[in-house]
Amino acid sequence: MSGHEGGRTMVEVKDLKLSYGENQILRGVSLTVPEGGILAIIGPSGSGKSTLLRCINLLARPSAGSVRVGSEAVTFDGSKRRILPDRALAAFRSNTGMVFQHFNLFPHMTALENVMEGPVTVRKRPRAEAEAAARALLAKVGLSDKADAYPGKLSGGQKQRVAIARALAIEPSVMMFDEATSALDPELVGEVLAVIRQLSNEGMTMLIVTHEMAFARQIADRIIFMRDGLIVEEGPAQSLIDNPVEESTRSFLAHFKGAGLT
Amino acid sequence: MYDWDFSILWQFRWLLLVGLGVTLLFTLATSLLGLLIGTVVALLRLIPSWFTTAPLLAYVGLFRCTPVLVQLIWFYYALPGLTGIMLTPSLAAGLALSLYGGAFFAEIIRGGIVSIEPGQWDGARALGMRRHEMMRRIILPQAITRMLPALANQGVLQLKNTSLASAVAVPDLLYQSQIITAETYRPLEVYTAVAIIYLVVLFPLTLAVHGLEVWLGRDR
Numbered sequence: 001m002s003g004h005e006g007g008r009t010m011v012e013v014k015d016l017k018l019s020y021g022e023n024q025i026l027r028g029v030s031l032t033v034p035e036g037g038i039l040a041i042i043g044p045s046g047s048g049k050s051t052l053l054r055c056i057n058l059l060a061r062p063s064a065g066s067v068r069v070g071s072e073a074v075t076f077d078g079s080k081r082r083i084l085p086d087r088a089l090a091a092f093r094s095n096t097g098m099v100f101q102h103f104n105l106f107p108h109m110t111a112l113e114n115v116m117e118g119p120v121t122v123r124k125r126p127r128a129e130a131e132a133a134a135r136a137l138l139a140k141v142g143l144s145d146k147a148d149a150y151p152g153k154l155s156g157g158q159k160q161r162v163a164i165a166r167a168l169a170i171e172p173s174v175m176m177f178d179e180a181t182s183a184l185d186p187e188l189v190g191e192v193l194a195v196i197r198q199l200s201n202e203g204m205t206m207l208i209v210t211h212e213m214a215f216a217r218q219i220a221d222r223i224i225f226m227r228d229g230l231i232v233e234e235g236p237a238q239s240l241i242d243n244p245v246e247e248s249t250r251s252f253l254a255h256f257k258g259a260g261l262t
Numbered sequence: 263m264y265d266w267d268f269s270i271l272w273q274f275r276w277l278l279l280v281g282l283g284v285t286l287l288f289t290l291a292t293s294l295l296g297l298l299i300g301t302v303v304a305l306l307r308l309i310p311s312w313f314t315t316a317p318l319l320a321y322v323g324l325f326r327c328t329p330v331l332v333q334l335i336w337f338y339y340a341l342p343g344l345t346g347i348m349l350t351p352s353l354a355a356g357l358a359l360s361l362y363g364g365a366f367f368a369e370i371i372r373g374g375i376v377s378i379e380p381g382q383w384d385g386a387r388a389l390g391m392r393r394h395e396m397m398r399r400i401i402l403p404q405a406i407t408r409m410l411p412a413l414a415n416q417g418v419l420q421l422k423n424t425s426l427a428s429a430v431a432v433p434d435l436l437y438q439s440q441i442i443t444a445e446t447y448r449p450l451e452v453y454t455a456v457a458i459i460y461l462v463v464l465f466p467l468t469l470a471v472h473g474l475e476v477w478l479g480r481d482r
Contacts, residue, residue, distance in 0.1 A: 059384055086392050094390025104385030108403050118389040121399055170389055 016065035040216035043226035097167030118170035157188030281438030295360035300367025325365035355427035374409035414471040
């Protein structure tokens with residue numbers, strides 16, 4: 001799994017800080033992900049993991065630090081001015097594909113239209129070309145037969161697979177998963193994890209925020225454990241899960257070991 | 263016992279028809295202009311700055327909280343005195359009804375937009391959509407479905423409010439009926455007939471809007 005280490009750095013976050021009023025969500029977070037690397041981020045609720053992902057595609061606005069994805073970088077100076085002009089902001093976001101806990105599919109569009117939306121509206125691809133590509137992506141996530149279904153008619157697992165296809169359709173250089181299986185019924189988790197596993201085999205660069213410890217240990221190259229807006233511990237996936245160094249990592253993982261989840 | 267005689271209306275059928283035409287034309291024009299004003303105001307209200315919010319709130323407040331009849335008369339009689347701009351009755355009435363409708367449309371449209379879940383905005387932004395693309399492709403199509411009942415309701419009011427334009431001598435359906443009444447001394451027949459005409463126009467329209475709602479809500 002660590003065969004990609006040493007490649008060029010795809011994501012670089014430096015000393016990222018973010019606070020809402022008095023509440024400090026991120027208190028200086030730095031990380032790098034090499035091209036083709038897979039980084040899992042674990043930690044208790046409120047530790048800032050989701051906010052960290054949302055900062056990387058500028059859905060959230062850090063007060064300090066910098067973010068680089070591929071060759072595009074943004075530095076935050078804490079001013080109230082907008083981070084980037086609308087066009088540049090949109091372009092920056094289209095470097096990453098984001099999968100949300102609650103899917104956020106567009107309910108007024110079919111599965112196929114959801115997947116086509118990025119290529120047609122953002123990438124300005126011809127419809128016919130976008131449709132062919134979207135059908136191929138739906139086939140890839142095992143939903144060819146659901147192309148014409150509206151999200152309201154799909155199960156949670158199917159919705160999330162459409163959402164993954166939608167994110168992949170803009171051909172991002174990085175995929176980010178924000179607790180992609182947390183809102184799913186237990187029996188539907190597997191089908192979504194299988195799709196993520198398939199992407200890892202294809203060498204996709206990924207950041208994965210998850211509570212699936214066994215999955216993180218198996219699929220990720222490295223794991224970060226976050227607490228209270230800080231990275232407490234970082235290391236190779238298996239050693240961090242099996243032999244955590246920090247006490248707070250140990251006690252966090254103990255909850256999962258107790259339940260037999262790792 | 264009153265002796266009803268609707269037959270006297272027949273000779274005024276063309277007058278009534280012209281009045282209906284004026285009413286419908288006024289409704290269409292003031293609704294479209296009102297919707298345009300309302301959409302612009304609603305979108306500008308989304309900008310989190312007091313420089314834009316304060317004047318828009320003043321506009322909406324002023325037109326929502328004063329009687330439309332007063333606005334109409336004010337535009338026709340007071341505006342020339344204050345600014346020297348003389349408006350024809352139709353223009354004064356059209357402007358007042360459009361601005362009045364616009365204030366209500368603005369609140370309906372803004373309400374529809376902010377009712378869309380934050381996740382939809384996130385989903386659109388994460389794809390790399392620009393602001394206008396997100397509005398046009400993701401937010402407004404969903405918001406319009408939710409706004410439709412309220413928009414239709416305002417449209418119905420808009421049509422009935424055009425009857426107030428008769429106060430400044432716009433020859434709409436109600437104004438024509440006043441002329442016919444003056445000529446025939448048959449107010450009961452005339453106004454009953456006019457009420458039925460309004461009903462016959464509006465009721466099928468409300469049914470059509472309901473059908474549209476059902477159609478838009480399919481598959482969800």
